[in-house]
Amino acid sequence: MLLLCGIGLFLTTGQYTRLEPVHALSNKDLLFKEGSATFKGCFKRPDNVTLAFPVDAVIENISVDKCVNMCTEKEFTLAALTWEKCHCGFPTSLFTLHEREDDERCWLRCAEEDFENCGNNDYFIVYQTQVQDNRCMDRRFLPIHAEHLIALASFPGSGNTWTRHLIELATGVYTGSCYFDKALYIKGFIGEKDDWRSGETICVKTHENSRTMIQAFDSSILLIRNPYKALMSEFNRQYGGGHIGFAAEARWSGKDWPVFVKKNAPWWASHTQDWLKYGKKVHVVHYEDLKRDVFSHLKKMVLFLGLEVSEDRLLCMEGQKDGNFKRSGEKPEYDPYTAEMRANIDELIKTVDTELKKRNLTAVPEEYRPR
Template sequence: VAPEASMAKPLLKIQRYFRRKPVRFFSLILLYLTAGSLVFLHAGFVGDNGPGARGGRDSLIASEMGSWASSDTRGLGLMSRVFKEKRRSGRRFGPPWMKKTRQEAKYIGCYIDDTQKRALRGVSFFDYKKMTVFRCQDNCAERGYMFAGLEFGAECYCGHKIQAPNASDSECNMECKGEKSNVCGGPNRLSIYRLELSQESARRYGSAIFKGCFHRPDNVTLALPFSAVIQNMSVDKCVDMCTEREKSLAVLAGDRCYCGFPTPLFSLHELEDEGMCLNRCQGEEFESCGNDKYFVVYQTQVQDNRCMDRHFLPTRAKQLVALASFPGAGNTWARHLIELATGFYTGSYYFDGSLYNKGFKGERDHWRSGRTMCIKTHESGRKEIEAFDSSILMIRNPYKALMAEFNRKYGGHIGFASQAHWRGKEWPEFVKNYAPWWASHTLDWLHYGRNVHVVHFEDLKRDLFTKLKGMVEFLGLKVSEDRLLCVEGQKDGNFKRSGLRKLEYDPYTPEMRSNINELIRTVDAALKKRNMSGVPEEYMPR
């Protein structure tokens, strides 16, 4: 009897448990949901592996899209390809040692690349720290290019066609700097992918930049060697044609489209009134297509590669040339311009890893190595200045330079300081310490420098061709006008702030302005004392 009684006790407890209505109700619901979930999961696994499951989904998609497909079969082809791509198993493109890449890009091989004649002649960018295959593909796809190529583990090139022979896959053997398990080309070797552009890429070649109205060059066939007559001419048609031809300029002259690059014969320096180009396009009534005498010019997204090759000096430099400036005065931008204009790397008194990763390869060299064209420095002591044989001294409006350096200090090279920094104690303290340095830096270089070539940041922006030409001549190199015109087309580089986050108020107090204005007058007088032009008018207090 005792064993039976002991077995009955648990049953009685369970019975009492379910007599409590709320508890019984929720317990049943829980059991029901658990059982349903198990059945659902089981059906899902069986359905995915079953022979008829995939065909059923395909037929459903086809039936849902049937009426639309009859009106646009090309769209159906694109959509069906997208669905197939999503279902595709882990297929790998490219060499066997490469990881699976994104499904919208197909690896097509390793190709030879020549710095004088690139295999892919669209835009390019470098990142010697974070480059990956995906990042390169995404950047090229966003700009509407058909091919993306990676080289030297850190360089990305885009283009609409490959203009070089292929090489053995084993020659593309350098790991990506930002993804060690993937391959990013090799020395003078490109790992090239074909991109399948998404529907979001509405225009195949992206937007072009309007350059203005210009007079017909004297020898148009020599200035713009490729041309064609286009029926129902529009800006898009001309831009697309010149982009396919890998030309950076699309020039409209009525029903004729010219393609080329800026040259001394067609430099784009003499802008005409836009009214001279008013001539409605045949294919687009709201656009002007120019005429036989006055051309409408657009800059395509094709990168002009005539100034992209850069090297270290072939022989050790006999003199050390400084590129001196107060921080925030445009030194990095000036380095970018000098490298493109001369074809040689610039060095630095310091080492900035972020600059090296962005393509300034001379950053790692010791500043006395003699392998670079000139040396960036912000130093202003007598000993440091006299270590150089000559110098290019960059000067910028202190109001702009101080704000630029404050942004760099608290936001990085192309970032911005936060509102908390501007409104906090950091900004007044910064101006107090840095404003006098702006003046003393210039005065020290004027006093101790042996051969000083002064360049004002604002003048360089206004007349880049002339001022940069003077800088190249000061460095003792022969000037290539074609190369300078190439620089004009890509003058900004990777170190320009967007300008979208400008302060909505004046950060300078009246006391700050009074002190800075006095410093401006001091520098202006020092320049004029040495028979140089004073500071630009916009510096002077009003």
């Protein structure tokens, strides 16, 4: 149960695959086991290899296993292979992982390996180890209380928690909330317990859309998600045991789902409309765009929050962007929406799209725009 800020309304709110590690290990101890490194692709050799990859070694009969093991022991997140050499480093401005090449450019078998490619003198094959990149793990409250309150506003189920995770990684500052969610606090969102009016956090989570609450903030990041996805996500949260569970099929096929959609679909539209109407300074972020290009959108958000951009923190954030709140278990495959529900929701999407365009803001993404 979550209590909305200031009012008495409640909401029941391509891996390298072999064997997984069988227990938690420290960075030093986490030697490569099959499944513990993620293939990132083929990349052009950086201009300054020594700066981009500060540790390297010639390895006899080099293989992915041997290179990932070495870089894990040295506590680096990236392992890059050439035909005879292993390079270890972190994503930096010298090597960002943003310009992946065609994998065929790296076609050269590793020595003594029948199926593994090792790159060549011009192109690296790169894997991400399971070493945690600590460059963006430090977090704190603001040293001086902010004079301006910034909201992170969204309809429930729109990715607010995930976006807070990204913001904290990118800025090193705690985010706050109009609620206290114990599960989030335990997971490391320390700002959950902070008074949302204190000015000690970089922005404040809220699902509220009353005029009074909106105008309590000096500016806002407005996070918008496909209503079809957002409604299902919030239904899963309410009826599936919280942030990472799924509602049972009986909930979808029974009366709970139709009642939920009838009540909450119009709220999805009015939430955006109210923030656009009453918000003093609104920066719109579409969840789908954020998923597609987390680096550039987080960079814009950091600037909107009034902070200097640290590219190393942003690159570190990219490597740890999933966080702890991906839903576990098998995702249901059925479509719970009736034709009548879809007709109503499509009209709501058109209304929101019109409001965004009237203000010269980014229209709703193509993937859920009604045809």
